[in-house]
Amino acid sequence: MCNVCGCGLGEGGSVPASGEPGHVHHHHHDHAHHHEAGAIDYGAGPARAHAPGLSQGRMVQIEQDILAKNDALAAANRRRFAEQAVFALNLVSSPGSGKTTLLVRTVEALKNELPVAVIEGDQQTATDADRIRATGVPAIQVNTGKGCHLDAQMVGHAADHLKLSVGTLLFVENVGNLVCPAGFDLGEAHKVVILSVTEGEDKPLKYPDMFAAADLMLLAKTDLLPHLDFDVDRSVGYARRINPEIEVLQLSAKSGEGFDAWLAWLRAGREAARSGPGQRVADDDQISL
Amino acid sequence: MHEMALSESMILIIEQEAVRQRFDRVKTVCLEIGVLSHAEPEAMGFCFEAVSRGTVAEGARLEIQRPPGEAWCMDCAGTIEIARRFDPCPRCGGHQLQVTGGEELRVKELEVV
Structure with missing residues (x-):
C-alpha cells in the first residue's frame, strides 16, 4: 500500500x-x-517531473525558501540568546533514548554552579517539565499537539515565559523524533543528537538528516554495553560518514561514566557564549528574553 | 509528518503573494525539493492537498523539481554528485564530504489566474 x-x-x-x-x-x-x-x-527518483511550457495563466516569480519564516524567527532567537550570553542547545533523539534522564543528571550536576533552564517539547503531558522542575531548575513544557517537532516560534514564546539570567545554559529538549526536528532551526548554538546503545548502531545511516545537522553526538546508556552487541566504533564511523565534523562523547546517566567530559563540553560552550563579541555580562541581572 | 508544517508555510507564502501580486487562484505551484532535503515529495503532495483546501491554492498542482545532491570532497578537492548523504565520493571512495547542493526547499514560481 x-x-x-x-x-x-x-x-x-x-x-x-x-x-x-x-x-x-x-x-x-x-x-x-x-x-x-x-x-x-x-526517496529515489523524481516524483513528478517538471513539465515546461505551462500554458494559460500567468507565471509569478516567488523564489522563497519554505522555511524562511522559521529561519527568520530562529535568527531572532539566536540574536536574543547572544545578547544575553545564553548558551542554547537543541537536544534531539528517538523516543526512549533517555534524554530526560540524562538532562536531569546534567542539571543536578550544574545547577549550583551556573544558571540552567529547560524547555521541554512533547506532543502531550507535562511530565518531563515536572521532572526537571523537581530539581529546582526552571522548566517550561511546550505541547505540540499533533506537531512532530518544535519550531522557532514555540521556542521564542517559551523563552519569553522563562526568566532567564544572563549566562544561562538553556536546554531545549525536542520532541522524540529523529526525522522532523532536523530541518527546523530553533536559534540554538548546537544540535546535540543522543543515540543510546540499545538502539541500532546504524541509526546515523537510517536517519542521516539529523546526524548531518548535529554538532555533537552523545552515545548514551554506555553502562549497558557489556550486555549488548553494539559496536561503538562502527556507530561512530557511520555518524562520521554522514558528518565528518561531528564530535562524539560516550556517557551513562545511570553510572555517571563519561559525565566529566560532557560537563566540560557544556562549561566550555557556555564560557564561549559569555565571552562572545559585544557581550555585556552581569551575572545577577534577571532578564526576560 | 513535518511536511504538514512545510505545506502550511507554503500556503502562507502563497497567500502573501496573492495579496502582493493580485491573483485569486493558483493553478500550479513550482517547487524545488532537493534530493538531500528533509522533505519527501510524495508526502508534500499529500499534505499540500489537505492544507490548501479553502485557500487560493485549492486544487493546485505541484510541479516538483529535484536538484541533485552535490558535495565538495575534501580529499579530491572537487565537486561531486551524491544521491544520499552517506554515499562515498564516486572518485576516491572517501567520506570527507561537505554537502554544497541538493538541500533546497523553495517555492520557485506560481502559475496563477
Whole structure:
C-alpha cells in the first residue's frame, strides 16, 4: 500500500491517512514506487517531473525558501540568546533514548554552579517539565499537539515565559523524533543528537538528516554495553560518514561514566557564549528574553 | 509528518503573494525539493492537498523539481554528485564530504489566474 495516504494495493478497505468521513480520494497513483530488493524507496527518483511550457495563466516569480519564516524567527532567537550570553542547545533523539534522564543528571550536576533552564517539547503531558522542575531548575513544557517537532516560534514564546539570567545554559529538549526536528532551526548554538546503545548502531545511516545537522553526538546508556552487541566504533564511523565534523562523547546517566567530559563540553560552550563579541555580562541581572 | 508544517508555510507564502501580486487562484505551484532535503515529495503532495483546501491554492498542482545532491570532497578537492548523504565520493571512495547542493526547499514560481 501507499504509505503516504494509506490507499492501497492488496490492503482493501484501509482508511486514508486523513481519516475524514466521506473523504474523496484525490491522491492519484501516477507516481512510481521504486522497488529494490524488497524495499520501497520513496526517496529515489523524481516524483513528478517538471513539465515546461505551462500554458494559460500567468507565471509569478516567488523564489522563497519554505522555511524562511522559521529561519527568520530562529535568527531572532539566536540574536536574543547572544545578547544575553545564553548558551542554547537543541537536544534531539528517538523516543526512549533517555534524554530526560540524562538532562536531569546534567542539571543536578550544574545547577549550583551556573544558571540552567529547560524547555521541554512533547506532543502531550507535562511530565518531563515536572521532572526537571523537581530539581529546582526552571522548566517550561511546550505541547505540540499533533506537531512532530518544535519550531522557532514555540521556542521564542517559551523563552519569553522563562526568566532567564544572563549566562544561562538553556536546554531545549525536542520532541522524540529523529526525522522532523532536523530541518527546523530553533536559534540554538548546537544540535546535540543522543543515540543510546540499545538502539541500532546504524541509526546515523537510517536517519542521516539529523546526524548531518548535529554538532555533537552523545552515545548514551554506555553502562549497558557489556550486555549488548553494539559496536561503538562502527556507530561512530557511520555518524562520521554522514558528518565528518561531528564530535562524539560516550556517557551513562545511570553510572555517571563519561559525565566529566560532557560537563566540560557544556562549561566550555557556555564560557564561549559569555565571552562572545559585544557581550555585556552581569551575572545577577534577571532578564526576560 | 513535518511536511504538514512545510505545506502550511507554503500556503502562507502563497497567500502573501496573492495579496502582493493580485491573483485569486493558483493553478500550479513550482517547487524545488532537493534530493538531500528533509522533505519527501510524495508526502508534500499529500499534505499540500489537505492544507490548501479553502485557500487560493485549492486544487493546485505541484510541479516538483529535484536538484541533485552535490558535495565538495575534501580529499579530491572537487565537486561531486551524491544521491544520499552517506554515499562515498564516486572518485576516491572517501567520506570527507561537505554537502554544497541538493538541500533546497523553495517555492520557485506560481502559475496563477
